[in-house]
Amino acid sequence: MSASKKLSTAVKALYFLAETDPAPQSSVKIAEAIGTNASKLRQTLSLLVKNGIVKSTQGTTGGFLLVKKPEHLHLQEIYCAIEDRKAFYLDVNEVNGSGMEPVRKMNGFFLDLFSDIQVDIENKMRNIYLKNIIEQIKL
Amino acid sequence: MSASKKLSTAVKALYFLAETDPAPQSSVKIAEAIGTNASKLRQTLSLLVKNGIVKSTQGTTGGFLLVKKPEHLHLQEIYCAIEDRKAFYLDVNEVNGSGMEPVRKMNGFFLDLFSDIQVDIENKMRNIYLKNIIEQIKL
């Protein structure tokens, strides 16, 4: 899944958990509500479990439960939980040995630039809490 | 090609043109210098031609020539020239008709967020000129 799609799917699921009875919700139920398939959703939610954002219980009455409060959970935390690689992955051409030295330096320049952008994006996401999103959705 | 790779390739080519004799440079020569293949490079450079950033002449003595001065050419202009889709494309899940209405609104939220990020990135690129890059490379 693309990083952004994964993020929006995760937030939709978290939104569903935040707005539903505080009882474990199954992956099937969540998936139906947010319009995705349960198997893929479990893959994403299991990452949220590992990062302590949601809790999961198994068995007949099992499911997923929101642990973090919406006012304390921001997008960057969600993003980091579900994505191992850097946000909005960017790459540059590799340079073979025969290339000009400046070209090699150019790669460094772009990697730095993309890192800067990465930081900007993460800072932006750090200021957006699940609670903010819920409030905005309800307008 | 990914957006970022395309951008770095284009800038490398422009750097080469800026630092070489003001005579048309062939795609083969540029490609060898910056470590890519000529055919793919022509595809990118032709977009720069259409946007008036470089000029191309055909025939035996033909090649590519830098039109815009490095101090007046910024990254955003280069990016817009070579990329039709939005920078660093982001997507969200589509919602089928049976989904909750809030989920539909959530898509709007993320599209807005990603647009904001897009604007931030472009503003950042607007402040980086080819001349800046050249100077930084030479350090």
Place this chain on the structure above:
DNA sequence: ATATTGGTTACACTATGTGTAACAGATTTA
């Protein structure tokens, strides 16, 4: 025991990216 659920792996299918080649049109050179 049985049923249900999360967690994980596997897999076929699709889409996208990538490098390369080929060719037409334009232009210079001889």
Place this chain on the structure above:
DNA sequence: TAAATCTGTTACACATAGTGTAACCAATAT
């Protein structure tokens, strides 16, 4: 005029990555 060279464009095979689905095990409640 003929040949050589270059851009611009298209096509294509190949590799890589994304996607949806299914299947299975471990855990847990009834």
